[in-house]
Amino acid sequence: MATVVLLAATGLGLGALYFLVAAGLSLIFGLMDVLNFAHGALLSIGAYATWWAASGHLPGAGSGGAGFVLAVCFGTAVGTLAAVVLELALIRPLYGRPREQVLATVGVGLAVPALLSAIWGPDARPFPGPAALSGTFGLLGARIPVNRLVLLGAAAVVLLALRLFLGRTRHGLVVRAGVEDRAMVTALGIDVRRAFTLVFAIGGAAAALGGALGGLYYGSVDPGQGTSLLIFAFVVVVMGGMGSVAGAALAAVGVGLVQQFANYYTTSGLGDLAVVVLLAALLLLRPRGITGRLA
């Protein structure tokens, strides 16, 4: 029982991480038809910025208490800024050429981890976290690390905020309408490009937050972290339906749990393999059913 609870908690924590990456990815693809291969890089930027701030480089920020919160905010802000710069500098000049947009994000996805490992070295760096979050607590006989709860809490807050934003605000309305039918929104005289930048900023913020909290989950940061999370985020996006935030949340939990349980109860690695094969199977079986726009 204890093992099952621990696996479930870890799976949920992993699912929360996937959701933070996939939420932005899903909105970006749904609205702009750009598969953002640089999303993992945005996560890495957030993780490194948080690590940099929490290691005492940013005045006021630190590894404990309010200092850590400030560090996470700083990391998220840097990630958001990076996403906006990416959109304005690379994606915007290539509007109307989706293939080139994807290629440009591929290039960024290659260059950013290389730059990070050039500056801070290719090896994993220990991630400083508050002592309060590094402990465990008991639940049904299992000792569960506290940071899983933090991840889950953050994912829940992001999900709630995104749903409020999409459902209750005018900008959210434009984004939802754009996902539905971009040409129609443009025809109604609304500048969708502003929504593009906004969605990139939101996606970057969520990914960078995921990076900051992922540092807690893994206990370290390394340049390749974001890229290796990206492919599982793709699975989540496809499963959840492009452009659907609630779908991404459900799919993220499913993928995280399946991966953890399969890796534990069958041979290690089978869970990862199963998830990747699931991606292929889903795309093949329901290329239109999931989204109606992928094919």
Add this chain to the structure above:
Amino acid sequence: MTPAATPATTPAASTRKAAASPEADADAPPWRRLGRWWPALVLVALVTAPFSSLSLPGLLDGPIGSAGSLQLLALCLVFGALATGYDLLLGHTGLLSFGHALYFAAGSYSTELIAAEAGLPFWPSAVLGVLCGVALAWALGSVALRVSGIAFSMVTLAFAQAGSILVERDPGGVTGGEEGRAVPADKLPASLAGIDHTANLYWIALAYLVLTLAVVRWAVRSPTGRVWEGIRDNETRVEVLGLRPYGFKLVAFVVAGALAAVGGVVHLLLTGGATPQTTTSDFTLSLLVMVVLGGSGSRWGPLLGGVLYTWADHRLGDLAGSDAVSGLPSVLRVPLSQPLFLLGTLFVVTVVALPGGLTRLGRRPRVRA
């Protein structure tokens, strides 16, 4: 130059080369007619390279004929050829595959496995290994091509990632995990083993390049190649003409996969083993970088991109350790020490500012009407 100022090139215009028609050729000055023979000159130079003791300081570490330089040159040729084969999909048929590394790795791993485990001599193993790669490309391609567009890219990415995970987890000790597998020395033909025979390996790499260039040129000019071009430019129109794009795309996928599998065997010979790095999606992405950097859809572009990329990947690291770079302030020195950062940045710049790749640079700008 602002990207917006770049004239939007229609796909058709970018590939219709300004190939000199026979009449125009007769009027051309003699040096221009001779100029058309430059590939033959380059080939002769490449064939005789192992006999040269010329040294290119900065470009290569020793004289051209030395084992180290020949090894690097051979790698450049192999990846140039691999990129040329990959462009059959990307530039000629318009298929963005993120899983091409899989067929390369399949060729090299299965050849090694057959030679080491089944005990066959090397060349029969190589033939069987290539056949394995072709079979894999056919099987996975026939599944992946059921979807198109970005879904196709993601399915190929998923397959390649599954292959990569399999190789890394090392089921039953078959793939050697992170270490890869080395070819047993007694399996190699005597004329290919050892550092003294690097020249032979180099010639094999060159032969692979010539084979790839010939196959791609022949395939693109064949009637099937015309349909590929049509699929790339407008798939719906090809369907309206009564042709099924699926079969044509599958042929392109399998031909490119077969070329990649042959490349895997050559790479196996060159490096003496199969490495898991060749299975990763990063490897496919680097192929993509090579093709786009050189110029997708052009005859020499992918080759140029592949050679440049491989050379830069190997030599920029040495360059970063040199005195000239270590004297620079850290703002410049740190990014310069990462070849992948430079190449990634160059790639992004190419995509945004130079859609035709490097081969477009040499071409004269079109006369504006």
